[in-house]
Amino acid sequence: xxxxxxxxxxxxxxxxxxxxxxxxxxxxxxxxxxxxxxxxxxxxxxxxxxxxxxxxxxxxxxxxxxxxxxxxxxxxxxxxxxxxxxxxxxxxxxxxxxxxxxxxxxxxxxxxxxxxxxxxxxxxxxxxxxxxxxxxxxxxxxxxxxxxxxxxxxxxxxxxxxxxxxxxxxxxxxxxxxxxxxxxxxxxxxxxxxxxxxxxxxxxxxxxxxxxxxxxxxxxxxxxxxxxxxxxxxxxxxxxxxxxxxxxxxxxxxxxx
Amino acid sequence: xxxxxxxxxxxxxxxxxxxxxxxxxxxxxxxxxxxxxxxxxxxxxxxxxxxxxxxxxxxxxxxxxxxxxxxxxxxxxxxxxxxxxxxxxxxxxxxxxxxxxxxxxxxxxxxxxxxxxxxxxxxxxxxxxxxxxxxxxxxxxxxxxxxxxxxxxxxxxxxxxxxxxxxxxxxxxxxxxxxxxxxxxxxxxxxxxxxxxxxxxxxxxxxxxxxxxxxxxxxxxxxxxxxxxxxxxxxxxxxxxxxxxxxxxxxxxxxxxxxxxxxxxxxxxxxxxxxxxxxxxxxxxxxxxxxxxxxxxxxxxxx
Amino acid sequence: xxxxxxxxxxxxxxxxxxxxxxxxxxxxxxxxxxxxxxxxxxxxxxxxxxxxxxxxxxxxxxxxxxxxxxxxxxxxxxxxxxxxxxxxxxxxxxxxxxxxxxxxxxxxxxxxxxxxxxxxxxxxxxxxxxxxxxxxxxxxxxxxxxxxxxxxxxxxxxxxxxxxxxxxxxxxxxxxxxxxxxxxxxxxxxxxxxxxxxxxxxxxxxxxxxxxxxxxxxxxxxxxxxxxxxxxxxxxxxxxxxxxxxxxxxxxxxxxxxxxxxxxxxxxxxxxxxxxxxxxxxxxxxxxxxxxxxxxxxxxxxxxxxxxxxxxxxxxxx
Numbered sequence: 001x002x003x004x005x006x007x008x009x010x011x012x013x014x015x016x017x018x019x020x021x022x023x024x025x026x027x028x029x030x031x032x033x034x035x036x037x038x039x040x041x042x043x044x045x046x047x048x049x050x051x052x053x054x055x056x057x058x059x060x061x062x063x064x065x066x067x068x069x070x071x072x073x074x075x076x077x078x079x080x081x082x083x084x085x086x087x088x089x090x091x092x093x094x095x096x097x098x099x100x101x102x103x104x105x106x107x108x109x110x111x112x113x114x115x116x117x118x119x120x121x122x123x124x125x126x127x128x129x130x131x132x133x134x135x136x137x138x139x140x141x142x143x144x145x146x147x148x149x150x151x152x153x154x155x156x157x158x159x160x161x162x163x164x165x166x167x168x169x170x171x172x173x174x175x176x177x178x179x180x181x182x183x184x185x186x187x188x189x190x191x192x193x194x195x196x197x198x199x200x201x202x203x204x205x206x207x208x209x210x211x212x213x214x215x216x217x218x219x220x221x222x223x224x225x226x227x228x229x230x231x232x233x234x235x236x237x238x239x240x241x242x243x244x245x246x247x248x249x250x251x252x253x254x255x256x257x
Numbered sequence: 258x259x260x261x262x263x264x265x266x267x268x269x270x271x272x273x274x275x276x277x278x279x280x281x282x283x284x285x286x287x288x289x290x291x292x293x294x295x296x297x298x299x300x301x302x303x304x305x306x307x308x309x310x311x312x313x314x315x316x317x318x319x320x321x322x323x324x325x326x327x328x329x330x331x332x333x334x335x336x337x338x339x340x341x342x343x344x345x346x347x348x349x350x351x352x353x354x355x356x357x358x359x360x361x362x363x364x365x366x367x368x369x370x371x372x373x374x375x376x377x378x379x380x381x382x383x384x385x386x387x388x389x390x391x392x393x394x395x396x397x398x399x400x401x402x403x404x405x406x407x408x409x410x411x412x413x414x415x416x417x418x419x420x421x422x423x424x425x426x427x428x429x430x431x432x433x434x435x436x437x438x439x440x441x442x443x444x445x446x447x448x449x450x451x452x453x454x455x456x457x458x459x460x461x462x463x464x465x466x467x468x469x470x471x472x473x474x475x476x477x478x479x480x481x482x483x484x485x486x487x488x489x490x491x492x493x494x495x496x497x498x499x500x501x502x503x504x505x506x507x508x509x510x511x512x513x514x515x516x517x518x519x520x521x522x523x524x525x526x527x528x529x530x531x532x533x534x535x536x537x538x539x540x541x542x543x544x545x546x547x548x549x550x551x552x553x554x555x556x557x558x559x560x
Numbered sequence: 561x562x563x564x565x566x567x568x569x570x571x572x573x574x575x576x577x578x579x580x581x582x583x584x585x586x587x588x589x590x591x592x593x594x595x596x597x598x599x600x601x602x603x604x605x606x607x608x609x610x611x612x613x614x615x616x617x618x619x620x621x622x623x624x625x626x627x628x629x630x631x632x633x634x635x636x637x638x639x640x641x642x643x644x645x646x647x648x649x650x651x652x653x654x655x656x657x658x659x660x661x662x663x664x665x666x667x668x669x670x671x672x673x674x675x676x677x678x679x680x681x682x683x684x685x686x687x688x689x690x691x692x693x694x695x696x697x698x699x700x701x702x703x704x705x706x707x708x709x710x711x712x713x714x715x716x717x718x719x720x721x722x723x724x725x726x727x728x729x730x731x732x733x734x735x736x737x738x739x740x741x742x743x744x745x746x747x748x749x750x751x752x753x754x755x756x757x758x759x760x761x762x763x764x765x766x767x768x769x770x771x772x773x774x775x776x777x778x779x780x781x782x783x784x785x786x787x788x789x790x791x792x793x794x795x796x797x798x799x800x801x802x803x804x805x806x807x808x809x810x811x812x813x814x815x816x817x818x819x820x821x822x823x824x825x826x827x828x829x830x831x832x833x834x835x836x837x838x839x840x841x842x843x844x845x846x847x848x849x850x851x852x853x854x855x856x857x858x859x860x861x862x863x864x865x866x867x868x869x870x871x872x873x874x875x876x877x878x
Binding site: 268271272275276278279280282283284285286287289290292293296297299300350351354355357358359362363369371373374375376377378380381382383384385386387388389391392393419422426450451452453456473476477479480481482483486487507510511514515527528531534535538539541542543545546 | 598599601602605606608609610612613615616617619620623626627673674677678680681682684685686694695697698699700701702703704705706707708709710711712713715716717721737740741744768769770791794795797798799800801804805827828830831834835844847851854855858859862863866870
């Protein structure tokens, strides 16, 4: 992990295990996420990569009968500490979901939502912020004429960029993306990838993906999961060209999964 | 971080109080149910200072306004059970078959016509059905079968049947509809006809849901008031034929409460009658609840 | 588990009649006979099932068309806008219409907030467990309480114990208790139809649970909740037994001026005219007219709800 030297560790996962009811979804995972880098989590379906992602902003809290062991640190502080407020945590660690899930509101209101729930009331502040965020998400030019139309009228790719904009509007420090392009066509996917590349200047990005090429294209660090365990993690170039473990190589070259 | 922790704390306190508030409101149903039970007993129990529970339940004579009065509701209980039973004989096949037709056989276009019809049938006010039974069905029965009165057990049961069909139908339909498609396809793939699949696979797989539907339908028939008040005939005797006039429990309560002197014996006897009626429907509902819970677990396990 | 095994048994027995025999070397004609017999059975049974469905439709049609045919002549402007006169043997039903509107709207004002809040608790807050099961049991059993028992309860609790007297208020509260399970049921269905992705997106943005419910979930569920409210109004409008001892009277000379007034109501008016009036036969046309007004009101509300809901479903799936 030479390339990571000197960079700040934004999030640290230490010996994390996670259980749904009786079954173990994650086993003893330890992994660091660096500021202003894109980390890709890859692996076959059910390998635990999405579970890990959802542990990072405690979305897994929503699942009844689930529990976790181990530690997750954000800027050195444990996010599973009983004193930590989940809501504030999720404001700092935002999330973009697999399927675009805009609210059935206008485009404007979708982006403004996070601001409003954060108590921003001033109309002009909200308007300015919505515009900035939409520009940041490379969507402004496409929607500026119809900000007050329903967001459900946008194309799938536009919807997903809107969801990214919605997540960015609350100025998170970390953005989690759960296969953000898996429901999109290649052109829309390309736009999302360009966006991710652009966003890493300001954010720490952690992305789950099924798509090897995508991981290779967008990420700086790649972590490979299998059956709930972290198999191998390292600089993306190294993982894709000279993986240390046979299992990783087999997965990357498409021999299983 | 300190400041945000503090605001987080107050937010959490607020969220918790909202949660507690919603819990309190959600308890309103249980509260209401408890109040119903408490007040039925408060007003009904005094009658048992005059007659014993056994005399009350098994007494064959209901002459609340005689001197001395007699408070035996056995004929009323028998009447209620009789109309419910006869109504079920009509409503169960009708309701379940309609449900199967809707869920399995009807084309989606027909379904969209028949389903609202069943819902509208459910929406008909009971007083209107009672009225219809009085002015149309009663004279028809009287003339056709040469009876003393068309207001009788059979008429009431027939009207009740149509009131409980929608209940039976909609719950059965849900049950039939939620049978996993795989089971159905497996049967069809073995060369079974659609009918054989319905009869041997789909109905057995949804039998507990259908049972729930039937029990709730019967409970509805038993508790239904206006129909039996208007068309059952009102005679407080144990029926010996299908065409005898009868006086089921709800009819007795509704008809006499207006005339019963406040907090007199008759008044509390009617409340006690209400307790018995409530106990019957509660029993039906608890059984239905038990059956449907068992059913739900099975559904989850199969899926 | 039991269900699974029943069906497996059923599947096994299914393969016997056609397939089993054919393989054991009987002539093909026989097999074809079995096949066509099975088809005939199916056709006959399906005809029965269809007949059952048709019987329901016919029953509804007979009742509605009978009331329309007999009732429409009684209905005119003065019937709808004048009070009854000459000991209710002539005149209109205005007080009954007003009374029914008061009662059913009042009932929904009571039941809607409580019902929606209950549904929110059940669907959004409650975790599976004994408490949830107890509340559900309460709701299911409340739904099964006979309407006349609601009447007794209303009499003993609202009218007597809380000293409201026979009044609109007592009637509304009694009807509210009766419609509560209806409202809870439809509100829960509406909440269930709101995709979880909305909740996740909102929580993922750092909204609190309550902000999520209030700003995202409830607005999305609103149309479904409204449908339930319409159904609740129509249910309350058609009930008779719960208001017999709590709100409705044979006759009041004037329209209500306060919620502590007693009132007339359409369903009770029908009952009174048809069973307890002095001249039952002479007032038949009034009975038909009143019954027609009541079913137009009730079925109309239901139709609105059904059509509205169908549109909602189509929009959601399409």
